[in-house]
Every structure is written in structure tokens, then in C-alpha cells.
Amino acid sequence: MAEITIVEIAKRCGVGVSTVSRALNNHTDINPETKKRIMEVIKETGYIPNNSARNLKRTDAKCIAVLVKGITNPFFTPMIEIAEAEAEERKYALVLRHVEAYEDEVDVALELEKEKRLRGIIFMGGSSKHSSHKLKQLNVPVVFATVGSDISEKLSKNSYSTVSVDDKLESRKMTEYLIGLGHKRIAILSEGSDKPSIVKQRLEGYVEALEANGIKVDEKLIRYVDRRIYSMENGYKTTKALIDSGEEFTALYCISDVLAVGALRAFADAGIRVPEDVSVAGFDGQDISRFCVPRLTTLRQPLEDISRETMKLIFNIIDEESGHKHIVFPGELIVGESTAKR
Amino acid sequence: MAEITIVEIAKRCGVGVSTVSRALNNHTDINPETKKRIMEVIKETGYIPNNSARNLKRTDAKCIAVLVKGITNPFFTPMIEIAEAEAEERKYALVLRHVEAYEDEVDVALELEKEKRLRGIIFMGGSSKHSSHKLKQLNVPVVFATVGSDISEKLSKNSYSTVSVDDKLESRKMTEYLIGLGHKRIAILSEGSDKPSIVKQRLEGYVEALEANGIKVDEKLIRYVDRRIYSMENGYKTTKALIDSGEEFTALYCISDVLAVGALRAFADAGIRVPEDVSVAGFDGQDISRFCVPRLTTLRQPLEDISRETMKLIFNIIDEESGHKHIVFPGELIVGESTAKR
Helix, strand or coil: CCCCCHHHHHHHHCCCHHHHHHHHCCCCCCCHHHHHHHHHHHHHHCCCCCCHHHHCCCCCCCEEEEEEECCCCHHHHHHHHHHHHHHHHCCCEEEEEEECCCCCHHHHHHHHCCCCCEEEEEEECCCCCCCHHHHHCCCCCEEEECCCCCCCCCCCHHHCEEEEECHHHHHHHHHHHHHHCCCCCEEEEEECCCCCCHHHHHHHHHHHHHHHCCCCCCHHHEEEECCCCCCHHHHHHHHHHHHHCCCCCCEEEECCHHHHHHHHHHHHHCCCCCCCCCEEECCECCCHHHHCCCCCEEEECCHHHHHHHHHHHHHHHHCCCCCCCEEEECCEEECCCCCCCC | CCCCCHHHHHHHHCCCHHHHHHHHCCCCCCCHHHHHHHHHHHHHHCCCCCCHHHHCCCCCCCEEEEEEECCCCHHHHHHHHHHHHHHHHCCCEEEEEEECCCCCHHHHHHHHCCCCCEEEEEEECCCCCCCHHHHHHCCCCEEEECCCCCCCCCCCHHHCEEEEECHHHHHHHHHHHHHHCCCCCEEEEEECCCCCCHHHHHHHHHHHHHHHCCCCCCHHHEEEECCCCCCHHHHHHHHHHHHHCCCCCCEEEECCHHHHHHHHHHHHHCCCCCCCCCEEECCECCCHHHHCCCCCEEEECCHHHHHHHHHHHHHHHHCCCCCCCEEEECCEEECCCCCCCC
């Protein structure tokens, strides 16, 4: 019984592993009859899904650590679910670690490395610049997912992998979409941290787009939230301050969907109509962007693809079938109801 | 340097430990000047905040396990943040474990118990009924938080603790609020699982309220989402099916705010105005309830108080200063913009 794997279940049902994973994780994008059949086969075979606690039993199970900056952020949910299913398929245990905003994720990784069974480390989120000195101390393969592609100035790109979108390019794309709608006074909600990060890259993309289109960058339209970009409260407060300042603007680009939801509420409270009076855009393509009123125009990151590729890559590196790589996925501009022509 | 604790930082700043915790966790409900002073003192003293990875160093650190059903659910974020701060203060390590929907959380706990340093287990979320046989095998104190108060039929209430709201009572309160507005055809979005849980209790509260007010329970107005009650997609689909069914109703009560957000979107798509044409109510009091348009009428659970009391209780039991207790907090009905008189 203990030998049944998710791959075996998939074979018996005539479906892919990801379909079995969707059934187990109770996703909605699965045919109810397929799901029913899968759950029956699982019951018949006595298959026990993977989880870290159960894996403690098999003391010889190799493991992969996933360090998530802000694990309570729903942004990473689809990525973690896929990572779990892929690890399961390879009979690896997945160790999930929460890294607080004030912690250095590489410090946490150095501690985790004392774990003897560790074969690889995946960083999700967090800073995009790290000390080469510290990174060099890590003795297992490292992949950065959704962090950017240029992690350390002094370290060879052959010594670590990255899988992500090009945040600067995608942010430029969104800004140029707004410019294409006729907007010239485009405000932005970004983050005030001075650490290099995807947040900084998104801000740079915004500046590049304006400059390339001959629009003067107005510092008064660049607004910084208080560190956390996944806080509706921060989006609300910062937008309210922007409105109260009396600065003129016809569009507001928020570098996360969560900030944009707070912005929508601030405009509603001020009696400003979206998109009639002001256009609002987000970034990420999270669930909330499809369900808020109005639906958000956003830049969707293909998180499922990024996670799947990250897992494939780290196993290939562990098995010495591949060297380190830097993979960039394109984002997708999704036009919602929150933006309109100027 | 290593001896500096969060308590010491709080003393030096003349503030409470929770204020220091808020500063570290970058909460918004803190005076910016206080926060600045705290961060300066932290920098001066070289204080290093607690985290599980660092705690691996101190092999003698006692630990508390927190088992969270659906850790990626933002519902538990404020509870986990407080649990971390309180554990830090007591120099305990906090081990956070993710329990999938299809896993039995007590099975996971039994595995975790092999960890020698474990002194107590906290369950957040999950089923409200467990096998007495399995629970008896746990050798450390157990506290159930936000799970209900009656966990096992066969087990003495002196052998485990619970901290929560009375889900049935609070749900009845919300339903009676809607009845008080003149609504008689009140639909509900609940969950189809047959496992006893807070979800079932909320449904019972709804039924009780209707019956107590002489309103016939109409099965056609009780709609079940496909297991996950923290999915906007589920709220959307189930509400759309309710609208399409042609059943008459003037109010929709969703047993989570997340479902209610999906419901709001479904009504918007159908051209049905909230609250003019239909009233919508949620449950939980999550962030999104304050930022969606219209703001949700909801039943706020005091999650911070529940978490703080849970930690206090488990340490008192570990130190043998208290026996097991069953603590019930009142919820708070928050009237938003999504409900109106019939």
C-alpha cells in the first residue's frame, strides 16, 4: 500500500498528475466526474497523500526547502500547491518555511542547510540582491522563483538559477497600456524600501515607460506605501493621501492587486468613479482582481508555470542533468473594467 | 547580545510587548514615532527577532506546534503573528505546520509529537469532532482555537481546551439581524461537508433563527459550495446558480466573507443591486470586508483576543498553573453597506 504514488493514481485514472493534484487540493477547474473517479481510485488503493509530517517517518526521505517571504500572502498559494505535488511525485519531502519581512532569507537558508537530508533550496519572493559571501556558503542548488534574475553582483550566474517574469518589462508594458489610453498624469503606488527587489524593478519599468513616451516623471505622483505591498489598508491610506493632496492625475497604477483593491475603496469613499473619473490598474493577476467591483485591469504572472518550471529545474540540477539556468516567462496584460480611455 | 529579549526591548522603550511586536511585524496601528524609537533600540541592542529556523540552533529550545488547516488562508494571519510574538516572549520555538483539507490534523499531530522538545499543540481551524482514541494518544496539552467547544463525544472536557466564538449563536445573531430588517426569504451559502465543523454550526444557527421567528426553512435556499469556503470562485459560482435557479430571495447570508465577495461579483454581473435589490452578509470580519464595494455587513471574530488567550492558556497548562478550560468570546456584528431594510 505504501508504494502507491500520485503517478500510479494518475495512470490508473488515465489522467495527468496535475489533475490528481487538483482533485486532492479541491480545485474548481476539474470536471466533477473526473474528480469523483480519482477520489474513488484513491480510496480503493489506500493512497496517502504526501505531507511533511508524514515524511518525518521516512527518515531517509530527501528534502527540498521552500522559503517563502510572507507565507500568509495568498500570492504564493498556487505556487506552493504545485511544488508540493511535484515533490511528491519525485518522493521528496517538501519543507515549507515562513520568512518574516525583517528576516534575511539567506540567513534562514543557512540554518536550514544543517538539515542533512536537504538537497535543494527554493526562494519564493523576497529581496533580489544578496551577499555573494553568504550565498557561496550554501552547498545545495538554489533556485530563486519570482525574485528577478540578477541576484548578486559578484556571483557568477552559473552558480544559481532564477525563474520569473521580467518585472521591469511587464511593468513598462502596463504603464504603456495606460499611456496608450491617453493618460499622461499617471500616479503609481510603490514601496519605499531601498532594498533591490521586484518592487523596485516595477517602479523602474514605470519610469522607463514615461520617459520613452516623452512624459515628464513627476515625483509628486510616485507614492510609497509603508513597506507591505500586500495590504489593502496600505493601498487605501496611500490613495486617500494622494486624493487629499490635490495633485492632478487621471490614472493610478498599483504595483500589486491587493494595493489596487484598497485604492478602489478609497476612490469610492471620495465619490470618484472608476473608470469614468480615474483609471486604476493592478499587478499580479490574483483571484481578487477577477472578483472585485469593478474588475481590475492587471498584469498576470503565470505562477503555475513558474512553479512547475522551478521544480523541474531544481530536480534536473540535483540529478546533474542540467546546469543553472535563468528562465523568464512572459506576463499577460488582462484588461478589466477599471481602466478607460482618457 | 543574544540575551536581549522582546520583553527587554519593550521595557527600554517604555511600551508593551505587543507594541514591539506590532513594530516588528510592520502593523499599521502603531504611532510612527513610537515605531521609529523601537526600531532604533532594536538596532542599538542587536536584538534578533525569533524565528523557527534560528531556533534550530538552540537545540534545547522547547517548542509549541501550531497546526493550521489551510495555512494559505489569510484568516489565520493575525492569529499566527500573535502566537509567534507570545512564544518568543516565553522563549519557546513555534513550529508551524500546514494541514491540507484532505488530511486529518490529529494524525499530523501524532507524527509531530515524536519531536522531543514539543510541549504543547494548538489546532487552528479544521474539524470540530475528533476520535477520542486518537486524541488520547497525544501526550502534551492540546488547545483548539476557532474550532468550537465540543471536540469529542467520548472525551472528558477536562482533557483538552478550546478558545473560540460560539459559532451557532453568532450565526443566529446575523440571521436575526437580517430578519429584523424585514427579510423572510433569506438564502445561505454554506458547505456540503458532512463532518462536524464550525461551518455546520453556522448553518444550524441560521436554521434556529428562522424557526424561532416562525419562518419556514426552505431547502431550496440552502446552497452548498464545493468544500472550500475560502474561495471567491466558489462564492461566485454558487451565487450565480442560485440567481439562475429563479428562486425568490431578498437576502443572502454567506458563512465567510470570502464567499460573500464572490457573491457581490455575481450580483454585479447579473445587474442586481446590493443592497437595493438584495442584501448580502458575510461572516469572519476579514480585511476584505472593509475594503470591498459595497462594504460587507459581517460578524467579526476577535481573532487577536482568541490567539492571545490561547497562548496564555497553553503556557498556564504547561506550567501547571491551570487545568483545561473552555473559553468563549463574543463576536461583533458590523453593519456595512451591503444590507438594507426590506
